[in-house]
Amino acid sequence: MNDYNNKDIALQGFVNDIKTIINTARTNAVRSVDFCRVQMYWAIGQRIVEKEQQGKERAEYGTYLIKNLAKEIEPEYGSGFGERQLKFCRQFYNTYPIGNALRSQLNWSQYRIRTCCSTQRTHS
Template identity: 55%
Template sequence: MYWQIGERIFEEEQGGGERAEYGSRLLKFLSEKLQPQFSTVFSDRNLAWFRQFYKNFPIVSALRTQLSWSQ
């Protein structure tokens, strides 16, 4: 789930760019929209981790081979 959230932020919200448009405060905006409905799991800090997780493992099938269930 976190990989998919990171993918959505990176690909759809940022358009695949390294960063969102300057001054857009994308992660803070998304966090403010998601937290009331889904809890503090969606803080801007956690959303940044989700995005980084996707960027480090962009191919989900490769991710499965590199991580064990305990991770």
Template identity: 35%
Template sequence: MNEVSNKFLNKVSLLIEEAKKNVKTAVNIAMVYTYFDIGRMIIEEEQNGDNRAEYGKYIIRNLSSFLTEHYGKGYSVDNLKLIRKTDSIGETVFPQFKNYPTTITGRKFYLSWSHYLKLMRISNIEKRHFYEIEAVKNDWSLSELKRQYDSSLYERLSLSKNKDEVMLLSQKGQIIERQQMR
């Protein structure tokens, strides 16, 4: 009986690992797009109400009860409020991801929902864009994104740059430094 080469076994193993990674990415992306659409639908429904603030609370409470009953955990009032805020994420364009789906408003998302939950908590738009860009370009895990944020990467780079360069950081990430290093 012929023994199967280690090279062949490793190639098959790599193929399976890559497929698992692709499935995980597809599920995460589908979840983000679904949440974006839910958030958009909540906003549209609220805007059709007479008393928006009270009507908005009513919508989110009822939607939370309905979704929890039908789909289980994950649809608390607090989570739905975060889902409603998805209009503040996914604004950065990455040309290398042309094949990613687009929402009806033209947005594309590149990270997991957990990444976006972290990003939505960053109130400074330039800072949020910077971390989104860096997380995508450097394939940061959620723990790496948190580590970089907690180490104040954006602030440290901002202190060492002039205002124009800081604005570039929020639009393109650390491209300038990478090009200079080559």
């Protein structure tokens, strides 16, 4: 009976180790995807700002770049690439213009909250 309990305990320890490996890999995969998404939105914001400003200090008033871009890409890539989201990308790049400063610990939702809060502080 004692030998049976030891085997059962050893098996449970082994199972727990495997579960830990799986859970760690899943967590790391989610973080990796989130950070790739952050980098994608930052790069989109950068391209929008560069295209809007065309080397000038500020963008020309009345350009419909974001609206037209959303019309082109939203049907293929979905609502995550609509006009509102693209404006967030531009705002995100303007808030964090140095790409190397992006932190892999933050996901897109956390950056959006920080970006919105920093914009509200500068405009109040």
